[in-house]
Amino acid sequence: MFEPVTMDKIVSLSRRRGFVFPSSEIYGGLGSTYDYGHYGVLMKNAIRSEWLRSMVQERDDIVALDSAIILNPRVWEASGHVAGFTDPLVDCRTCKLRFRADKLEDSQCGRKPSKRPGEASDCDLTEPRQFNLMFETQVGAMQDASSTAYLRPETAQGIFINFKNVSQLARRKPPFGIAQVGKSFRNEITPGNFLFRVREFEQMEMEFFVPPDQAERWYEYWIAERLRWHKSLGLRDESLRVREHDAEERSHYSSGTSDIEYLYPIGWQELEGVANRGNFDLSQHTEFSGTKLEWVEQDGNRYTPHVIEPAVSIERIFVALLCDAYDEEVVGERDRTVLHLSPRVAPVKAAILPLIPRDEGMATRARALYEELRRFHSVEHDESGQIGKRYRRQDEIGTPWAFTVDEQTIEDETVTVRDRDSLAQERLPIGGVRAWLDDALAREWHPPARS
Amino acid sequence: MFEPVTMDKIVSLSRRRGFVFPSSEIYGGLGSTYDYGHYGVLMKNAIRSEWLRSMVQERDDIVALDSAIILNPRVWEASGHVAGFTDPLVDCRTCKLRFRADKLEDSQCGRKPSKRPGEASDCDLTEPRQFNLMFETQVGAMQDASSTAYLRPETAQGIFINFKNVSQLARRKPPFGIAQVGKSFRNEITPGNFLFRVREFEQMEMEFFVPPDQAERWYEYWIAERLRWHKSLGLRDESLRVREHDAEERSHYSSGTSDIEYLYPIGWQELEGVANRGNFDLSQHTEFSGTKLEWVEQDGNRYTPHVIEPAVSIERIFVALLCDAYDEEVVGERDRTVLHLSPRVAPVKAAILPLIPRDEGMATRARALYEELRRFHSVEHDESGQIGKRYRRQDEIGTPWAFTVDEQTIEDETVTVRDRDSLAQERLPIGGVRAWLDDALAREWHPPARS
Secondary structure, eight states: OOOOOOHHHHHHHHHHTTSEEETTGGGTOBTBOEEEOHHHHHHHHHHHHHHHIIIIITOSSEEEOBOOSSOOTHHHHHTTHHHHOEEEEEEBTTTOOEEEGGGGGGOOOSSSOOSSTTSOOOOOBOOOEEEEOSOEEEOSSOOSGGGEEEOOSOSHHHHHTTHHHHHHHTTOOSSEEEEEEEEEEOOOSSOBTTTTBOSEEEEEEEEEEEOGGGHHHHHHHHHHHHHHHHHHTTOOGGGEEEEEOOTTTSOTTOSEEEEEEEEETTEEEEEEEEEEEETHHHHHHHHHHOOOOOEEOTTSOEEOOEEEEEEEEHHHHHHHHHHHHEEEEEETTEEEEEEOOOTTTOSOSEEEEESSTTSHHHHHHHHHHHHHHTTTSOEEEOOSSOHHHHHHHHHHHTOOEEEEEOHHHHHHSEEEEEETTTOOEEEEEGGGHHHHHHHHHHSOOOOOOOO | OOOOOOHHHHHHHHHHTTSEEETTGGGTOBTBOEEEOHHHHHHHHHHHHHHHIIIIITOSSEEEOBOOSSOOTHHHHHTTHHHHOEEEEEEBTTTOOEEEGGGGGGOOOSSSOOSSTTSOOOOOBOOOEEEEOSOEEEOSSOOSGGGEEEOOSOSHHHHHTTHHHHHHHTTOOSSEEEEEEEEEEOOOSSOBTTTTBOSEEEEEEEEEEEOGGGHHHHHHHHHHHHHHHHHHTTOOGGGEEEEEOOTTTSOTTOSEEEEEEEEETTEEEEEEEEEEEETHHHHHHHHHHOOOOOEEOTTSOEEOOEEEEEEEEHHHHHHHHHHHHEEEEEETTEEEEEEOOOTTTOSOSEEEEESSTTOHHHHHHHHHHHHHHTTTSOEEEOOSSOHHHHHHHHHHHTOOEEEEEOHHHHHHSEEEEEETTTOOEEEEEGGGHHHHHHHHHHSOOOOOOOO
16 A cells, blocks of 8 residues: 655655765765755756746747846845845854744754753743845955845846846747746755755746736636646646635735645645735836836836746755655565656656676667667666666666667567556567657656555 | 957847846846846757766766755865965055956056056055955854855865765766766956856866876866867867966866867957866865775775866857857848857757748748747747848847748648758748758758858
């Protein structure tokens, strides 16, 4: 029977197979910072390129942008981040540590911790004060207040400040969108939960500019469209839901925000947020910069567009995909751990395996097939160990298909293709493998029923 | 006759067509910081993916890594950056500005500038002091020395500190490499020259770990291989050269460094550096971390691998490609500006144009062809303006082919394909366009002779 995967198992697989592991380990790490290994990079690249394909390449109403990480600091005054992007902190007079005032139940005084778990520690706390979550730095040779700048805490503002020139350059009129992928940084006081709350993360944000009277319609459209997209990546219906924020939860300027939530091992959590930001951002930047960020129609009618924003981080999709795909199965006489990843996001699309690597006929053919396929796809050649062990190694990283060159290949130039999910094997001509793989990758994919 | 392009023309085209433009413009900019528009993003993505394809996908001796931007600060002590990644600065006692002591000829006192151009200004300068080029920030809630961290000034160190776990996880032995693409940051005192010296840039670095006695051979190999790669992107032979650093120019630990230089409008400049870094980095991190970063062979023999590093930034390739591709030609009765970009790096691979957009038959067929092609490639549908104007618009962004749906298409279901470089037009069946484009993109490409 299927048992929900634990976060520990995901962390352990990620580390064991080099998807992602704690950063700077030889120096004792650095808080909740992670480095991505080979398969992690391939999978992140696939997620990023699927997002760009659906947001930019396959649409003609959205263009791409890549704005700088360190922007003019006035941007963050206009956006409200300098004044308001804060967490309340308290100091402990006993141990001198700092804690989040709104998360005191998770905190323990460093010198007088509570004796019993779950009980508040014996802290002597100051009144809360506001702590800004933006990383600060100094730009240029003068190290004073005038040189203070920030690492962006979101990519969105880089889009808003470019609204005017992009809309002119791209010859687009509302409704149209600007999409951006890139790193953002937040100095989280209590990072943790694997990749959930990390200090640097990769956002994929799209700001969709619409006439005010179309805002509600497009807000609904983007909730549905993003939900559809996550399902198209293979996430199961029953692990996804849409939750609308109530009035208290959402930003003061937002007239509607919905989270697409995923049922992670730690419970329902935000996977992607879709917000109706109104005209708040463009109005703020108009006020602070003195440049009118508005849309002028051919008849002279002008308005400040409203903005619908679907915003997601690669990290949250990455974890959701691993959790959704993870399974431990009993196959024949042995267990296997398998990732039932959609071929579109699997780090390796196919493995090419010579059954008996020391057999020159098999080795040569397998190598040639590998060298043909790798020109077009991320594929792997593996000649190390028993064939069963090699299959399991590929199952564990989610490789959808394995092509095996065996004795019969020498006779009739066919290979077997093994399906990761069904474990079915069939033979096909070695010359037809490339076309077979192209077709297989283009097919729609649905996750198998859970074991 | 061909005239070498000026940097001004590249800057102007980049701005006009939205490849890249000054960042935070509505707030008066921020030093030499740039934002990339739609075509710039598409082109950068193409460059990045060509690099990853040649470095990772098409090789089995190199794996990918994506390490954090903010690493444990001890990393930068071990690497020598905290102590030595500096420029000498002097203060002017008159105007209080700071200048680079080694670039005083470019500096002018803010209050007593020289009267004649080229003449030193009347500065009253302090003795030089060393200024570190790493951006500093504070991580976590405690804002003191213990929380100081740096934005990485290079991606390479994130690779070195992961040598041990990556070599184990990836089941590779020397010679093997680890490749990484990502942002790096340098607090340049005098940024400038368009994208040449910017404070944030995207590096593509590969560290190749080899047995010490193979270092020289691999150093030569990587110089040749990287030169070949730049030519494969379409850069002309005569604009590329290899220049070996003399002993004074290279880092103290390097036993050989060569620049692959490109003839930019500002002269021969580094496009990519290939360095034989010896065992300096792994030895330093072994010493500072206490973790042995060495290779142990099956017979127990152990050594610290030497490292060959080809390192390049996307920005420098981006500018080289634009300069190499730029041409102003007289075609028929009108001039055109054209980018002869290799199809592999062109932001848009093909344009689909209905000759008469208000003709429903043409409009429908063009739209259907566009929707078919965009599933696989970056293509553009343009129905705005005279056909000649649309061709020129595509020429200027380097689109290699345009498919035009015209009267004859309605009769015989063929379209014309127009070649950007030769301007030749031929007809082909509309149903065969996708296969034609796939083939065309897979062909080797050479830049046309200059006009």
